[in-house]
Amino acid sequence: MLPVQEYIKHFKQIWESSPNHFPEFSKLYTEEEKRERETNYEHFQAKIKSLQNHSKVQKLKNDPGGSFFPMFKAFLETVFDFEKDHLKVILSEEFKDVSKDFFYKARAFGPELKPENIYQGMRNVWIMNGIQLMLNVPVRITPSVFAYSMIYPYSDNFLDDPEILAGEKEIFSRRFNRRLHGEEVNPASFTEEQLFKLVRMFEDEFPRKNFTEVYESLYAIQKGQTDSLKMAADNGLSDDRIVEICFEKGGASVLADGYLVAGKLTREQEQALFGYGVYLQLLDDIQDVKEDSLAFTKTIFSCLPEEDLGSFVNRTIHFGRVALEEMRCFEGAGNRDFIDLMNRSIETMVIESVGMNKKWYTADYLNKIEQYSPLHFEFVRQKRAQSKSQRFSMFQKYFNSARPENVPISF
Template identity: 35%
Template structure:
């Protein structure tokens, strides 16, 4: 039996309290928040789909002439002429603004606001720096890290901090593909993973270790980059938050290599790993957090982890990874978990009177985006839910749920490099 994770290294972060609060919120019985979603008629869905197809096809045609040069320098993006990047970026911005103005995917426009605040500029800086420093990372790994940068950007906007890619943000976002992929690699023995975890734990605790392994060297260097900006003696919660996510990664190994887990045990591990991930994001942005800020960040990470688990349901079933969704074969049980997840997301993103206008906007955007992610996951795997839930979710979607797969394929055509 796995007990609720109790932190032994933390002294200032109330991790047990955050865990108890988030799991309690998730488990509460509440009405499904249908009143906070807008139903979209079928004719409008079809109209949105036609506009999106036309828009993306035009974007592909317009970007086409620049693709050969981008492909040629994909591993060295600094070699791509600035004029090419400026043209491609302008085309992408125009497309995103049209999606915003026409409300093709979201009822509340926000993409233009994000662009104006610098979302794409930060993404461009991150991709160029990552490619220049380590060309061994493939596109999927770079995007995996970029997703975390975007989460940190959303927290910056929520707390009215100018968008920027700081060294700690860069370093922490890259730790994920390096450490997660190493721990998930079936070609690496459990013994080697345990050795790596012990060594990383020592480095996070303040020891300076050398390594002959290139990936381990890179991971240790990224940890040092964080400590340069947030010395442990002056910012203990920052170090503790990274130790927490490391603890969460270690515990999550039980989901793939341990004995069968109970539903409660799986939930505990998932909330711990997810919650501590965005909690670390938040500390790396601000250095210190209020109780309200740390609670919001922990909730944010918890439901993002569950969203990942929903999206990866088929893969996790194949690889025998135990999550709240992969363990459920009964469609009604999956329905219940999805409804609980959506209710949790909307509850913890409810705007209150003390929220600034920026925080209120971000809570609404987070709710919209995460609901779309649920719809996309269901649309790509309709056989996992009942027809009743499928139709209900589709009623709130700006497009038919089957269209999300087509949209994903079109987007991959834009990003394709070979």
């Protein structure tokens, strides 16, 4: 069995030893610099809006390298200050076609899914593509990359739905767990039918008798998901147990990403990926603090008093910097640029998430961390509110009519 408890213990020790003082960041932004970047943001947004008609979207699809990618590159450089070496990774030829390929396959597999559901799965594709890059294997949509990323729109949305009773979720989890263990289970719903098809894709690419660790990693994430159902506000769990469950869920998820990319991993690689997953889970908890609180779901952050949230964000950043250093065990992650890119991206999202949830932080903390945001928090909140109803409109239009409906899935 995979030593998941050992990894939880290891990263709990790092978490507990991480300081909670305000971290140092590489760049502080003046008022003038923020206004300049906000102007650049407005220009990019105007260009995107000008593309939102069928003929221009078609042109964009036909020549993304000549139109969209240079524009997007300029946006990342002039708004978020990504360095050229970072952008070589983000906008490499290897990555350019992967998102489109996933969308086509997802639409063919689940035509009932909304674009935002597919985008949800695409976020996991990007993580798995990053692992492919670190392992120096081709960056592409394999059957298992597709299947594992599609589990999120089906399984997570069911388990996270507050309208579904806890008992129903437990029955669903038990049945899905049986199928993951190789049992032939007759699907009891359309969701189960789709999920069981995805499991079959794992089995076809990684036969159970030859890749036992692949399935152990899937059992680990399923256990993490099931344990997370216990995190209701009135469950009596200790803070220490909440930390363990959060670490188990996040760490096991990215560990499964790694096994479904590689089939085999070293213990050092397992541990590094587990830590990366813990860091991403902490980011999710910071981003979702409002939703988790309203749903009476306990996380490390949602059950803390306001004056403590800033110190926990600080600790998360310190923790993440240590955890990501362990990623150096991957040959492709040996150069500093790739690790810097991951950490820079996550820290940018952490800072933005603080600004988006201002009621959960003290005024002093908000003022201090806003200095390291390239955009004013009020500007970020306004843009997020304006785009919320149409956040996926460009995403949808970019892919619509690109291929005929009912395109067969082929890998």
